[in-house]
Amino acid sequence: xxxxxxxxxxxxxxxxxxxxxxxxxxxxxxxxxxxxxxxxxxxxxxxxxxxxxxxxxxxxxxxxxxxxxxxxxxxxxxxxxxxxxxxxxxxxxxxxxxxxxxxxxxxxxxxxxxxxxxxxxxxxxxxxxxxxxxxxxxxxxxxxxxxxxxxxxxxxxxx
Amino acid sequence: xxxxxxxxxxxxxxxxxxxxxxxxxxxxxxxxxxxxxxxxxxxxxxxxxxxxxxxxxxxxxxxxxxxxxxxxxxxxxxxxxxxxxxxxxxxxxxxxxxxxxxxxxxxxxxxxxxxxxxxxxxxxxxxxxxxxxxxxxxxxxxxxxxxxxxxxxxxxxxxxxxxxxxxxxxxxxxxxxxxxxxxxxxxxxxxxxxxxxxxxxxxxxxxxxxxxxxxxxxxxxxxxxxxxxxxxxxxxxxxxxxxxxxxxxxxxxxxxxxxxxxxxxxxxxxxxxxxxxxxxxxxxxxxxxxxxxxxxx
Numbered sequence: 001x002x003x004x005x006x007x008x009x010x011x012x013x014x015x016x017x018x019x020x021x022x023x024x025x026x027x028x029x030x031x032x033x034x035x036x037x038x039x040x041x042x043x044x045x046x047x048x049x050x051x052x053x054x055x056x057x058x059x060x061x062x063x064x065x066x067x068x069x070x071x072x073x074x075x076x077x078x079x080x081x082x083x084x085x086x087x088x089x090x091x092x093x094x095x096x097x098x099x100x101x102x103x104x105x106x107x108x109x110x111x112x113x114x115x116x117x118x119x120x121x122x123x124x125x126x127x128x129x130x131x132x133x134x135x136x137x138x139x140x141x142x143x144x145x146x147x148x149x150x151x152x153x154x155x156x157x158x159x
Numbered sequence: 160x161x162x163x164x165x166x167x168x169x170x171x172x173x174x175x176x177x178x179x180x181x182x183x184x185x186x187x188x189x190x191x192x193x194x195x196x197x198x199x200x201x202x203x204x205x206x207x208x209x210x211x212x213x214x215x216x217x218x219x220x221x222x223x224x225x226x227x228x229x230x231x232x233x234x235x236x237x238x239x240x241x242x243x244x245x246x247x248x249x250x251x252x253x254x255x256x257x258x259x260x261x262x263x264x265x266x267x268x269x270x271x272x273x274x275x276x277x278x279x280x281x282x283x284x285x286x287x288x289x290x291x292x293x294x295x296x297x298x299x300x301x302x303x304x305x306x307x308x309x310x311x312x313x314x315x316x317x318x319x320x321x322x323x324x325x326x327x328x329x330x331x332x333x334x335x336x337x338x339x340x341x342x343x344x345x346x347x348x349x350x351x352x353x354x355x356x357x358x359x360x361x362x363x364x365x366x367x368x369x370x371x372x373x374x375x376x377x378x379x380x381x382x383x384x385x386x387x388x389x390x391x392x393x394x395x396x397x398x399x400x401x402x403x404x405x406x407x408x409x410x411x412x413x414x415x416x417x418x419x420x421x422x423x424x425x426x427x428x429x430x431x432x433x434x435x436x437x438x439x440x441x442x443x444x445x446x447x448x449x450x451x452x453x454x455x456x
Contacts, residue, residue, distance in 0.1 A: 017214065025218050026290040029365075029426060033295070056176065060183045068207040069214075070294045071328055071335045074200050075190035082187065086180040122296055125195055128342045129296040130363055137295075 012054060015042055015152065016062055024069055033136040036144050039066055040114055043081055044107060045152055047088040048095050059085035073125060080117040084110055100146055108142040201328075205306070208330040215291045215301065215333060222290035281395060282435040284308075286316075288428060289333065298341040298361065300324070302431070305332040309435070313393050316431045321399040321422030322346070322387060323431050338425050339400070340365050348400050349388040353378055356388050359400060359419060365426040368401050370417040375408045377415060385419060395436055 019038035027035060039062060046054040063078030070077070088095070088110065095103055115134040122129065194200050286308075289301045304310050306329045316323040316336055324338040339346050344361040348370075355378060360369045373379060383403040389396025401419035408415045 020211075021214055021218055024215065024291045024293065026222065026292050032292065035292075035295070056180050056183055060187070063187075065207055065211065068204050069211045071299060072294055072296070073191045074194040074204065075187035079184055079187035079191070082180060082183045086176065089176060118296075121191070125191070126343070127296050128363075133295050 009053070011155070012046055012050075015046075020066070020069065023066070033130075033132045034140045035137060036141040037111060037114065037137045040081060040084060040111065041107070041141055041145060041148055042152075043085050044088050044110060045149055047085045048092045049156070051089040051092050055089060056082045056086050073121070076118065076121050079121070080114055083117065084114050087113075100149075103149070104142060104145050107145045108138065111138045111141045204328065205331050208333070212330070212332055215289060218291055219289045283432050284435075285430055286310075286433050287430055293335060297343070298324075298338040298363070298365075298425075299327065300336050300338065300428075300431075302326070302334050302336055302433075303332070304433070305330045305334050307331055310334050310433060315394045315398075315434045315436075317398055317434065318423045318428050318431050320424065321401070322394065323423045323425065323428060325393060326433075336431075338365075339368065339421060339423075340425050346394065346400060347388045347390040348385040350379060350403075351384040351386050351399075352380075355379065356390065359385060366420055367404075368419045368421055370403075370419060371414055373415050373417050374413065375410065375415050379403060379406060379415075379417065381406060384422075395434055 016039065019042040022038045023035070043054070043059050043062060047059070060078045060082045063076075063081040064074065066072075066077040066081070067074050091106075095106060098106065115138055119134050190200070284304075287303045289303050291301045293299050293301055302310070302316075310326055310329045312326055312329055314326040316325060322339055324336050324341075324344070326334050327337045328335045337344055338361070339359070340361040340363065342361050342363040346359045346368075347356070348359045349356045355373075357370050357373050360371060362369050370385075381403055385400045385403065387394040387396055387398045387400055399422045401421045403417060404420045405418040406415055407417075
């Protein structure tokens with residue numbers, strides 16, 4: 001069993017597409033602010049398990065697509081995702097041996113930094129949004145991370 | 160939990176990672192600045208947007224199928240009821256319309272007497288809203304029409320009851336629009352009763368607009384209807400925007416705190432109407448979505 005997993009580039013692409021679909025899927029207005037950052041979590045996952053293949057360049061491209069799909073400033077998500085993936089790759093060896101609780105807390109910290117960077121760029125550009133838009137995704141993202149990572153591991157090592 | 164790396168020494172060595180991150184970050188910052196200053200990246204957006212379009216269709220499909228199921232399973236009885244209701248409504252509307260024609264003629268004559276310019280009238284067409292969520296930082300919607308259908312940036316949207324918002328970015332087949340309730344949206348309005356002009360700001364809540372620039376002694380009452388003033392040129396004049404719901408006059412403060420309820424049901428609209436004005440290039444700064452207009456006092 002190697003880190004060159006049974007789920008190849010195609011699988012990675014599919015997982016990111018699924019994350020994008022979940023990101024633009026309509027939700028009731030009440031829970032809309034609690035939509036997890038699916039794409040960011042997926043990129044963190046791939047950066048931990050296969051950093052040689054999916055590095056900052058991939059994250060940047062995905063971020064640009066996200067910017068277009070969401071209509072944010074071109075480069076906003078690209079910059080933040082690229083940076084978070086960079087930090088993840090820097091610590092991916094440690095993160096691989098973390099127990100699940102510790103890994104989840106680390107991911108929470110990453111998601112916090114991610115939201116803070118988005119908030120910061122919005123502040124510079126003069127976009128105002130209520131605070132829950134930034135905090136909601138961190139909370140749900142942290143709760144969902146263990147399930148998501150186990151699900152993805154299950155997919156990767158099925159055979 | 161994660162996989163055992165085949166060779167750990169191999170995994171760490173990603174050539175010039177720091178350099179690549181620095182280069183990509185610089186590129187993103189340049190992109191953002193360029194995107195913010197002048198909207199010339201539309202072609203890039205359109206190209207990538209065309210690639211995202213199939214995904215939007217896929218996400219939109221379940222809602223569409225659900226709507227179709229609801230439509231096709233409606234009983235004959237309720238359809239007949241709705242039909243009679245609509246017929247009555249149409250009769251009433253037509254009766255009102257007769258008067259309107261006379262009023263329009265009278266208005267034209269009076270305007271002739273005053274030697275005023277004719278009011279701008281334009282084409283209207285209905286557009287659907289796709290069940291796709293977008294920008295979490297804005298109140299925005301995705302329309303199923305794009306630049307192929309002559310939609311342009313800054314075009315105004317209304318529904319049956321009032322102003323809904325304006326187009327922010329046009330793609331090839333879809334476009335994104337911002338609602339008047341977005342915190343960064345400012346809309347020039349006037350009070351229908353006395354022509355008092357002011358600016359209505361979004362608050363981030365669907366059922367509330369702010370009118371922060373009215374002095375304490377302004378002639379304003381709860382229930383006053385606000386219509387677009389047409390100043391700034393982004394919106395055609397005379398469309399209803401909101402009804403004043405609350406006025407609080409604090410003597411020490413220079414401005415009164417005025418709230419209004421939008422006439423359009425902003426979070427319930429399924430279809431909107433796009434207005435083509437006679438001069439499409441007249442988009443302006445008055446109703447822009449830049450933060451500059453919304454400096455709170």
